Amino acid sequence: MKYAVTAAAGRFGQGAVKVLNELVGAENVVVIDRNLEKAQGLYPNNEVRVGNYDEVASMEAALKGIDKVLFISSQPGGKVDRATAQKNVVDAMKKNGVKFVAYTSFPHAQTSKSALAEDHRITENAIKDAGIAHSFLRDNWYLENEIGFLKSGVADQPALYWANNKAGWALEGDYSEAAAKVLASENSKEIYELAGASRSYEELGEALKKATGNDFEIKQVSEDEYIKYLEKTGLDSATAAMFASFQAPINDGSLEENTNDLAEALGRPVTPIVESIKEVLAH
Numbered sequence: 659m660k661y662a663v664t665a666a667a668g669r670f671g672q673g674a675v676k677v678l679n680e681l682v683g684a685e686n687v688v689v690i691d692r693n694l695e696k697a698q699g700l701y702p703n704n705e706v707r708v709g710n711y712d713e714v715a716s717m718e719a720a721l722k723g724i725d726k727v728l729f730i731s732s733q734p735g736g737k738v739d740r741a742t743a744q745k746n747v748v749d750a751m752k753k754n755g756v757k758f759v760a761y762t763s764f765p766h767a768q769t770s771k772s773a774l775a776e777d778h779r780i781t782e783n784a785i786k787d788a789g790i791a792h793s794f795l796r797d798n799w800y801l802e803n804e805i806g807f808l809k810s811g812v813a814d815q816p817a818l819y820w821a822n823n824k825a826g827w828a829l830e831g832d833y834s835e836a837a838a839k840v841l842a843s844e845n846s847k848e849i850y851e852l853a854g855a856s857r858s859y860e861e862l863g864e865a866l867k868k869a870t871g872n873d874f875e876i877k878q879v880s881e882d883e884y885i886k887y888l889e890k891t892g893l894d895s896a897t898a899a900m901f902a903s904f905q906a907p908i909n910d911g912s913l914e915e916n917t918n919d920l921a922e923a924l925g926r927p928v929t930p931i932v933e934s935i936k937e938v939l940a941h
């Protein structure tokens with residue numbers, strides 16, 4: 659059985675390949691990335707192939723002889739739009755007779771009203787239409803997204819946010835470990851809504867107080883005030899607006915989750931929140 663991980667040189671890929679190598683042996687794991695040198699440096703014990711989602715021929719060559727694929731979603735805003743680029747990956751898997759794909763998707767991708775869900779919905783549908791057996795790994799928010807909020811607590815400064823509602827933050831490493839375990843499993847489910855326990859920013863801030871031993875203010879401001887605050891920290895206005903927009907899916911309720919899927923996929927409890935915060939801050 660040959661496994662492959664795409665976009666393998668990113669942070670998610672690195673976590674997943676490490677676990678997959680342990681589970682099935684590095685000799686059975688092909689790593690695919692568009693940056694050959696970077697991937698060769700990271701994975702001296704794996705076969706490394708070049709694969710760029712933007713070019714279907716590149717992905718067709720990269721996926722030759724592969725049975726099971728961990729298909730890691732790319733970032734929006736590339737040269738080729740993400741839905742089109744990811745369709746190339748699906749077409750290449752179909753052409754190569756890939757038997758199973760685990761795809762990193764978005765919470766409740768088929769029904770979510772979040773703008774970020776659309777590419778993932780299109781890719782999930784392309785996988786279904788291609789008739790490839792699959793698991794959709796619908797990852798909730800990475801705790802790493804909140805590095806600015808977490809660092810405020812370390813500095814004993816007010817921790818600011820604007821979004822109402824809750825998110826199921828968990829370590830990116832928990833999601834990537836779960837992804838590798840689902841890929842290696844013989845009897846995975848079709849859909850995993852992967853998330854830590856749902857928390858508000860207020861609750862995340864209380865955990866941050868425990869992790870840092872500091873007693874700072876946790877303060878909700880308007881989205882505009884939040885953007886202005888980010889600009890004052892040195893971000894240009896476009897970057898500040900982009901960072902602020904990461905809270906939109908929390909505010910619109912897209913990331914409230916109440917499943918045990920992450921622990922189930924991990925085969926162990928999700929890393930506790932205070933420990934997770936300490937881990938993010940240690941890197």
Ligand SMILES: NC(=O)c1ccc[n+]([C@@H]2O[C@H](COP(=O)([O-])OP(=O)(O)OC[C@H]3O[C@@H](n4cnc5c(N)ncnc54)[C@H](OP(=O)(O)O)[C@@H]3O)[C@@H](O)[C@H]2O)c1
Nearest residue numbers: 665667668669670671692710711712731732733798799800
């Ligand atoms: N749920 C969340 O909170 C959350 C947060 C952030 C991201 N995400 C999603 O999770 C994915 C993995 O996250 P990550 O931390 O591993 O991100 P990352 O470190 O930025 O890695 C993304 C990887 O995708 C590769 N890539 C991008 N476009 C590609 C293309 N057209 N063809 C081939 N490879 C391409 C990148 O290659 P290069 O190094 O060459 O650019 C990189 O190796 C992201 O891509 C995004 O879809 C989710």
